[in-house]
Amino acid sequence: xxxxIVRRSxxxxxxxxxxxxxxxLIIQLPPGDYVDxxxxxxxxxxxxxxxxxxxxxxxxxxxxxxxxxxPQIVQxxxxxxxIVRGNFGMSLEFQKPVAEVIGERLLMTIILAxxxxxxxxALSIPIGIYSAVRQHSIEDYTITFIGFLGLAVPDxxxxxxxxxxxxxxxxDLGVGGLFSPEYIEAPWSVARxxxxxxxxxxxxxxxxxxxxxxxxxxxxxxxxxxxxxxxxVTARAKGLSEWKLILKYPVRLALNPLVSxxxxxxxVLMSGSVIVSVVLSLPTEGPLLLRALLxxxxxxxxxxxxxxxxxxxxxxxxxxxxxGILDPRIRMT
Numbered sequence: 001x002x003x004x005i006v007r008r009s010x011x012x013x014x015x016x017x018x019x020x021x022x023x024x025l026i027i028q029l030p031p032g033d034y035v036d037x038x039x040x041x042x043x044x045x046x047x048x049x050x051x052x053x054x055x056x057x058x059x060x061x062x063x064x065x066x067x068x069x070x071p072q073i074v075q076x077x078x079x080x081x082x083i084v085r086g087n088f089g090m091s092l093e094f095q096k097p098v099a100e101v102i103g104e105r106l107l108m109t110i111i112l113a114x115x116x117x118x119x120x121x122a123l124s125i126p127i128g129i130y131s132a133v134r135q136h137s138i139e140d141y142t143i144t145f146i147g148f149l150g151l152a153v154p155d156x157x158x159x160x161x162x163x164x165x166x167x168x169x170x171x172d173l174g175v176g177g178l179f180s181p182e183y184i185e186a187p188w189s190v191a192r193x194x195x196x197x198x199x200x201x202x203x204x205x206x207x208x209x210x211x212x213x214x215x216x217x218x219x220x221x222x223x224x225x226x227x228x229x230x231x232x233v234t235a236r237a238k239g240l241s242e243w244k245l246i247l248k249y250p251v252r253l254a255l256n257p258l259v260s261x262x263x264x265x266x267x268v269l270m271s272g273s274v275i276v277s278v279v280l281s282l283p284t285e286g287p288l289l290l291r292a293l294l295x296x297x298x299x300x301x302x303x304x305x306x307x308x309x310x311x312x313x314x315x316x317x318x319x320x321x322x323x324g325i326l327d328p329r330i331r332m333t
Contacts, residue, residue: 004324012317019309020083024076027293027301079299083306089299093292098303102285106307108178109284113311115200116208123212125258128219129251135224143216150213156275159206163279177281178203184283207276215258222257226250252326259322 070078082089088098131143163176177184183195226232227250235245274286285304292300 001324005321008317008320012313015313016306016310019313020080020306021076023305023309024079024302025072027298027305028072079302083303088303091297091300093295093297093300098299101300102288102303102307105283105285105288108282109286111196112178112200112203112207112282112284115204116211119204120208120212120215124215124219125255128216129223129246131216132220132223132227133246147213147216150209153209155206155210156279158209159276159279162202162206178283203276203280203282206280215261218258218261219254222254223250226254256323256326259319259326261319 079089086099088102090096091098091101094101127143131140134140178196178199179186179192180195180199183192186192223246227246229250232245232250235249236242240248274290276282277284277286278290285307289301289304291297292304
């Protein structure tokens with residue numbers, strides 16, 4: 001098992017390095033850079049006197065100061081060298097260190113994604129098991145209908161619906177954001193954590209609806225496939241109680257495909273919540289990434305894309321380890 005974990009960890013490090021190259025190059029694919037965006041803002045803002053002063057020489061000076069006049073390979077080398085030392089560079093738009101810009105937003109994103117993942121797994125596994133055991137019953141049809149409904153309704157539409165319901169019927173509930181106004185800029189304390197937990201469940205419910213419905217269907221299908229295997233018939237013939245039989249053997253094997261989805265669950269939750277974050281005014285990385293891409297803020301965009309890719313790799317590594325624990329045969333691959 002130790003060799004299996006070491007081998008997977010080395011592959012994860014190599015994958016993250018390749019992701020760093022791709023994330024840096026992909027961000028630079030659109031034409032222009034932050035200096036071009038800055039000039040366009042001056043022109044669109046009606047500040048003709050300032051815009052006319054932005055001559056070609058000044059543009060070159062700005063690019064030189066920001067390091068945008070160097071070849072891409074040189075820019076990448078300087079960027080990745082700083083990242084290794086824990087420095088993500090300087091935000092071109094905010095004129096602050098990137099770590100400072102994305103710091104608390106990254107923490108809020110991880111908290112939201114982790115809470116949503118726990119919410120989805122805690123609901124999907126028992127509901128999926130019950131639905132499979134009660135196949136073709138009224139309960140199974142009801143769960144299936146609700147699951148398809150959860151898949152069909154977009155997250156942002158559910159968020160808008162919740163906002164309308166609370167605004168009309170529960171104006172004191174305060175749906176939107178992860179903190180009350182008095183705790184947005186406040187330092188961390190027990191009161192701020194309690195306020196976060198009071199707002200977090202709404203966002204986790206909205207973001208995790210589609211994921212929960214998907215996991216329920218996956219768990220149900222996997223378990224139904226295992227329940228018709230010969231070893232289940234043999235164990236039942238030996239007099240093993242039904243629920244003990246189901247939980248000891250078929251459920252454990254049915255969890256394998258479910259655990260394998262952990263690799264993309266975290267980044268899907270994060271990237272899929274961008275529109276929801278905008279609708280609910282959540283202080284997560286999604287809206288910041290959208291703003292950075294529109295402003296062509298190279299270092300903020302590349303850092304966030306790299307972090308999303310790193311979460312994918314970490315999720316895949318965790319799923320590999322869990323699969324190795326659940327099924328020893330996987331350790332041989």
